[in-house]
Amino acid sequence: MSDLSGPSSGKHDFESALADSDTSIAAFESHQKSFFDRLQHFLHGNPTMVPVIVLAGSVIAFGFIAGENFFSAFNLSLIMQQVSIIGILAAAQSLVILTAGIDLSVGAIMVLMSVVIGNLAVKLGVPAPFAILVGFAGGAAAGYLNGTFVTRVRLPPFIVTLGTWNIFFALTLWLSGAQSIRSQDIDATAPLLKFFGDSFRVGGAQFTYGSILMVVIFAVLWYLLNRTPWGRHVYAVGDDKEAAELSGIRTDRVLLSVYALAGLVCGIAAWAAIGRVGSVSPQSFQEANLQSITAVVIGGISLFGGRGSIVGPLVGALIVGVFNSGLRLAGVDVLWQVFAIGWLTIIAVALDQWIRKLSS
Amino acid sequence: MAAAVLAASQASAADVGACLITKTDINPFFVKMKEGASAKADELGIDLSTYAGKVDGDHETQVQAIETCIASGAKGILLTASDTKAIVPVVKKARDAGLLVIALDTPLDPIDAADATFATDNFKAGELIGQWAAATLGDGAKDAKIGFLDLTPSQPTVDVLRDQGFMTGFGIDTKDVNRIGDEDDPRIAGHDVTNGNEEGGRKAMENLLQREPGINVVYTINEPAAAGAYEALKSFGKEGDVLIVSVDGGCPGVQNVKEGVIGATSQQYPLLMASLGIEAIKAFAESGKVPEPTPGLNFFNTGVTLITDKPVEGVDSIGSAEGLEKCWG
Numbered sequence: 001m002s003d004l005s006g007p008s009s010g011k012h013d014f015e016s017a018l019a020d021s022d023t024s025i026a027a028f029e030s031h032q033k034s035f036f037d038r039l040q041h042f043l044h045g046n047p048t049m050v051p052v053i054v055l056a057g058s059v060i061a062f063g064f065i066a067g068e069n070f071f072s073a074f075n076l077s078l079i080m081q082q083v084s085i086i087g088i089l090a091a092a093q094s095l096v097i098l099t100a101g102i103d104l105s106v107g108a109i110m111v112l113m114s115v116v117i118g119n120l121a122v123k124l125g126v127p128a129p130f131a132i133l134v135g136f137a138g139g140a141a142a143g144y145l146n147g148t149f150v151t152r153v154r155l156p157p158f159i160v161t162l163g164t165w166n167i168f169f170a171l172t173l174w175l176s177g178a179q180s181i182r183s184q185d186i187d188a189t190a191p192l193l194k195f196f197g198d199s200f201r202v203g204g205a206q207f208t209y210g211s212i213l214m215v216v217i218f219a220v221l222w223y224l225l226n227r228t229p230w231g232r233h234v235y236a237v238g239d240d241k242e243a244a245e246l247s248g249i250r251t252d253r254v255l256l257s258v259y260a261l262a263g264l265v266c267g268i269a270a271w272a273a274i275g276r277v278g279s280v281s282p283q284s285f286q287e288a289n290l291q292s293i294t295a296v297v298i299g300g301i302s303l304f305g306g307r308g309s310i311v312g313p314l315v316g317a318l319i320v321g322v323f324n325s326g327l328r329l330a331g332v333d334v335l336w337q338v339f340a341i342g343w344l345t346i347i348a349v350a351l352d353q354w355i356r357k358l359s360s
Numbered sequence: 361m362a363a364a365v366l367a368a369s370q371a372s373a374a375d376v377g378a379c380l381i382t383k384t385d386i387n388p389f390f391v392k393m394k395e396g397a398s399a400k401a402d403e404l405g406i407d408l409s410t411y412a413g414k415v416d417g418d419h420e421t422q423v424q425a426i427e428t429c430i431a432s433g434a435k436g437i438l439l440t441a442s443d444t445k446a447i448v449p450v451v452k453k454a455r456d457a458g459l460l461v462i463a464l465d466t467p468l469d470p471i472d473a474a475d476a477t478f479a480t481d482n483f484k485a486g487e488l489i490g491q492w493a494a495a496t497l498g499d500g501a502k503d504a505k506i507g508f509l510d511l512t513p514s515q516p517t518v519d520v521l522r523d524q525g526f527m528t529g530f531g532i533d534t535k536d537v538n539r540i541g542d543e544d545d546p547r548i549a550g551h552d553v554t555n556g557n558e559e560g561g562r563k564a565m566e567n568l569l570q571r572e573p574g575i576n577v578v579y580t581i582n583e584p585a586a587a588g589a590y591e592a593l594k595s596f597g598k599e600g601d602v603l604i605v606s607v608d609g610g611c612p613g614v615q616n617v618k619e620g621v622i623g624a625t626s627q628q629y630p631l632l633m634a635s636l637g638i639e640a641i642k643a644f645a646e647s648g649k650v651p652e653p654t655p656g657l658n659f660f661n662t663g664v665t666l667i668t669d670k671p672v673e674g675v676d677s678i679g680s681a682e683g684l685e686k687c688w689g
Contacts, residue, residue: 069570178386182612277558278591283386284559286415328567334553335513
């Protein structure tokens, strides 16, 4: 353009009218620089930071409210133990929710598989490692069944998993006779089943292998979702299934793999749950599916799919654990804890929406 | 919520029909109740249908079950209500239609909303373990630190009766005997809820120990909660210095008494409750006779027995060996 510039000023005459106007280049930057806007902008760029900030804030707040009882290495590690099973289920749940689905059967798959593992190892005397592998395989198969109904029969995930939740629940009753397998009986026949209940100490903290397992599962899933083509496909399918289909992703196969993997994670959770509870208990974790969804939502993963980091639900599960522990140690009645978790869920999502209003 | 309504196989072509409606099919206590009712119905030639809620607190399913039962022309209903107040109108509908309604295990609110109630004296069950714990501690009872592992935040009657019964037996002023948590005895380290299962028992025990590490007595609503509490105590390295007491008398629980996990438990008899209930329906069908309550109580007491291997002066009990012969589940 320079060789066409005008004779005198280097500007065309008609451009002189623009002399007073804004010359900055189009940019995705916040123009108003109030503290809140900057905060909003930062959080928009780092969506995982919202739950992390909430977690840090609630730990500090309860440290003041409930004091030493709460804010000790031992108690903080205890919270990790307490949320480990719901946390692992939240990891499974996240996979499905990232694809814009929902899995109401995660808790039921887990309890069913813990009964399967317990029956094989304790009642039938099958070697424990084999029983555990059957539990993993059974979990994956249960997830695959969910995925088949979603992809082949084209039913909404909510309906499918509502159905399988009942189916797995009934099978659990049938296999267990609604009876727990006692802790002492597991110790006598298959102590490996309780491996994830074992712990080691670091200073004042006491970590169970179960809480380490939770972190490892999240790390592995983070790698799969962020560093592999499969992970890209999962996000793409969740964001816009048709577009993903048109760009050559075999969406049904991706969905099937997601449900099966989620089921496998539930199978692993089944082994960990035996360690956490100490017995094989068909009556425990009746609300685990909803608790896992709560952790995912508080962790900032969008229920509409395709958006959010897998790390969020880990933080979400910890936030719920911190609230439960903190409120309890502060002497708050249980019903107000339930009340608080309800508000927490709504506020977390509202916060998330507010941050994303930036783009408007 | 999809309802898990399970209708039993038709026993015979008898003309007397009865329905058993339990809270859930998952609790061994109700499973046992169903077995007791089925066996007695077979014996007496009663046509029994059974229904259960999906989970504890599944009130809707129970309402539907009662309506189905009225429509089926049955003579009587045995009911363990999930929601003791809300079920009353539909129970009235059944009684108006000429059915005998017997509450099993869980009294309705008000108790006379049913024709009769066959239940464990849950207050007595709590009282026995309270007396046993106080006598076992001896002089230590006055500086005891007690953790209470209750059922749910909504404090159903069974929850309140056992908890307040324990306090009474132990010598704690219960204030309002219909409420958990209004007491001010310094020996109470705290209350928490367990949902009556192992996982809840463990978490609740952990939380109470965080609040009060010196707890040396633990009252539990039932034996699965007690088993969970024991796991928590083990992980804190305190299983040796804490006394756990419970209520139920299921076989795994009595086994835990035998192995020293639970110090004492109050055994109840669900099989008996159910079989007496079936007999009452048969008698009602034949002669219109309505069962009478136990003298001095407003329900028919099906009995409760303390089970412990460390008996104390002044509290009647049987050993775990005998308890295992009478246990359910």
